[in-house]
Every structure is written in structure tokens, then in C-alpha cells.
Amino acid sequence: MVVPNTCNMKKLASITSLLIVLFIGCKSDDKITPTEQWSEGCISMVPDGDNYKIVGGCCYEIVFRAVKFPAGEKRSITAVYFTGTGAKMINYPIKLLIEKSADGSKLKVSNPAHSQEFNFTRVKAALACFCVCD
Numbered sequence: 001m002v003v004p005n006t007c008n009m010k011k012l013a014s015i016t017s018l019l020i021v022l023f024i025g026c027k028s029d030d031k032i033t034p035t036e037q038w039s040e041g042c043i044s045m046v047p048d049g050d051n052y053k054i055v056g057g058c059c060y061e062i063v064f065r066a067v068k069f070p071a072g073e074k075r076s077i078t079a080v081y082f083t084g085t086g087a088k089m090i091n092y093p094i095k096l097l098i099e100k101s102a103d104g105s106k107l108k109v110s111n112p113a114h115s116q117e118f119n120f121t122r123v124k125a126a127l128a129c130f131c132v133c134d
Contacts, residue, residue, distance in 0.1 A: 038107050038120035042129035045109065045120055054109070054118065058131035059083055062111070064096060072102040081114070084133055 038045040043056045047066070054062040064079035075098050082091045097110040107120040 042127040059133035071104045074099040
């Protein structure tokens with residue numbers, strides 16, 4: 001007669017439970033998390049701590065807090081627009097409109113004040129923009 005080793009079974013059950021909790025806790029289809037990188041052409045939206053930065057464009061950078069964002073919905077958020085004049089950097093608040101596609105694979109970010117619109121996908125930028133800033 002074979003007697004099961006209950007100590008090993010308890011360890012296996014504990015490890016399995018821990019892995020299930022971690023998997024459920026880490027999965028999130030309804031928010032932008034600061035670990036994802038999105039891009040369109042040479043423009044990228046990259047994680048920076050608890051923020052995102054839109055970089056790669058000519059002479060500007062946009063920074064905003066990573067927020068929960070349900071797929072298929074549109075949200076207006078406040079961001080900071082940084083630009084340089086050559087002699088100094090200036091920054092000012094702007095409003096961004098963000099819309100995540102229903103399947104979560106695309107992210108449309110609009111900056112109406114500057115007539116900018118980005119249609120990001122979850123990939124790293126494959127191009128680099130050529131820029132000359134004053």
C-alpha cells in the first residue's frame with residue numbers, strides 16, 4: 001500500500017494557490033499599465049514610473065499619469081506638454097482624449113489643442129523621426 005506524502009501535497013497546493021492569486025491579480029484587460037509600450041511610426045508612448053511619456057516627436061514630449069481605462073470607452077485626462085525653444089524648456093497643462101479599442105489592441109490619443117492624433121498599437125517603435133529643433 002502506498003501512503004501519499006501529505007507534506008508534499010500541502011506544498012503543492014500552497015504553490016498552486018499562490019500562482020493562481022498572482023495570475024488573477026496581475027491580469028488586467030481594462031487599464032493601461034505602466035509596463036506596456038505603444039507606438040505609431042516613430043512616436044511612442046512609453047512607461048516612466050507611474051506615468052506615461054509620449055516621445056519621439058519633434059521638439060516636444062507629453063507626460064501623463066497612468067490611469068485605469070476600460071476598453072471601448074473614451075476619457076479626457078490632464079497631461080503636461082513639454083517643449084523647448086533651444087534656450088529653455090517650457091511646459092504647460094493640456095487635455096488629452098484617450099480611447100481604447102473594444103478589443104484593447106489599439107489606443108487613440110488626441111491632443112485637440114495641437115491638432116495631434118496618435119493611433120497607437122502595442123509594439124515598440126520601429127522608426128525614428130528626423131527632427132531639427134530651434
